[in-house]
Amino acid sequence: MSDDLGDRVLETFTAMGDEEQEQCIHCGRVWYKIHHKDGVCHVCEGEGRPGRTELARRKRNRGYLSLFLVTAVIAVVLLILRAV
Numbered sequence: 494m495s496d497d498l499g500d501r502v503l504e505t506f507t508a509m510g511d512e513e514q515e516q517c518i519h520c521g522r523v524w525y526k527i528h529h530k531d532g533v534c535h536v537c538e539g540e541g542r543p544g545r546t547e548l549a550r551r552k553r554n555r556g557y558l559s560l561f562l563v564t565a566v567i568a569v570v571l572l573i574l575r576a577v
């Protein structure tokens with residue numbers, strides 16, 4: 494290994510050490526943030542697990558769905574009350 498290459502390797506490792514780490518939101522594996530995709534490690538991503546953004550989107554959608562269901566139930570109850 495030439496000195497130049499050695500320096501570059503050392504630089505890369507130093508940069509990796511400075512890199513912020515985070516935990517995978519599914520398996521809890523701690524790895525460098527840059528290697529995580531939306532909070533998900535490579536393994537979990539390979540298994541098709543959703544990232545943070547996707548999870549938030551699904552949660553929002555569930556919220557809208559329950560809001561819709563509650564509104565629908567109220568509407569039906571009002572219709573029944575009016576019919577009586």
Ligand SMILES: [Zn+2]
Pocket residue numbers: 517518519520521522533534535536537538
């Ligand atoms: Zn993971």
